[in-house]
Amino acid sequence: MRSNISRLSAISALLLLTACDHLTQTTSGNDWLAAHPPQTVDMTPGNIDQAVRDAAAVEPLLRFPARIGIARLNGWQLSTIPPDEAKVWTDVAQHLGDKFGTFVPVSPFVVAMLEPARNPQVITSEARQTIETIRIAAARQHLDAVLIYEADATTNTKSNSLSLAEWTLIGAFVVPTENVRADGTAQAILLDVRNAYPYGTVQTSADDTASTVRFERDEASVAVRGKVRLSVVAKLAAESEVMMRKLQPELAALDKKQLH
Secondary structure, three states, X not given: OOOHHHHHHHHHHHHHOOOOOEEEOOOOHHHHHHHOOOOOOOOOOOXXXXXXXXXXXXXXXXOOOEEEEEEEEEOOEEEOXXXXXXXXXXXXXXXXXXXXXXXXXXXXXXXXXXXXXXXXXXXXXXXXXXXXXXXXXXXXXXXXXXXEEEEEEEEEEEEOOOHHHHHOHHHHHHOOOEEEEEEEEEEEEEEEOOOOOEEEEEEEEEXXXXXXXXXXXXXXXXHHHHHHHHHHHHHHHHHHHHHHHHHHHHHHHHHHHHHO
């Protein structure tokens, strides 16, 4: 599986290069464009300068309470959220309460129904194709924004100080001579369904180690990898909750600014 960082950096490279666990954004595209007027008169469609301005021309539309979608990626494919991870997100929704709205899983069945509508002449990369299809599916479910996340864990095994016991057949079965280490990473981005405005990014990591006998090394690797993956998703969800709480007053301030 490709690196999670390389996948989500395709969505938000500059944001994910920072050391913060989460970042938020509520800046105005109109303000940015006004502060950076075009330096040339040639703004032909397809020109890189025009493409940059088109990318900047988005406004934060999200207001709480809202319908927030949760989309889990496996590779670049939308996958069903496992029950243990679903409980983590349910807990976050309960912590945030009704004033933030509701959390709704983006259905892989809705995505599958809409996939034939993809236009390969317009959407050229696998990453962009997946994100655009998720946005379309989220629109079909009448969601305001969608939190797209991915979590992964890798393991490596090393012999420990008891490895000499493997010189005997019995020792290989009963002495924990192997240390299995799992490292997990998780990344998320909160996007507006209507205009793909990026409201924030989150990244977390976790690790764990288990000792096992050599003949149960594979089973131990699977177990510790699953434990770390759930742990990193739990941390991601908790940090996402912090991000949402930070976003609420920032977005509310935009309404006050517009009234004046």
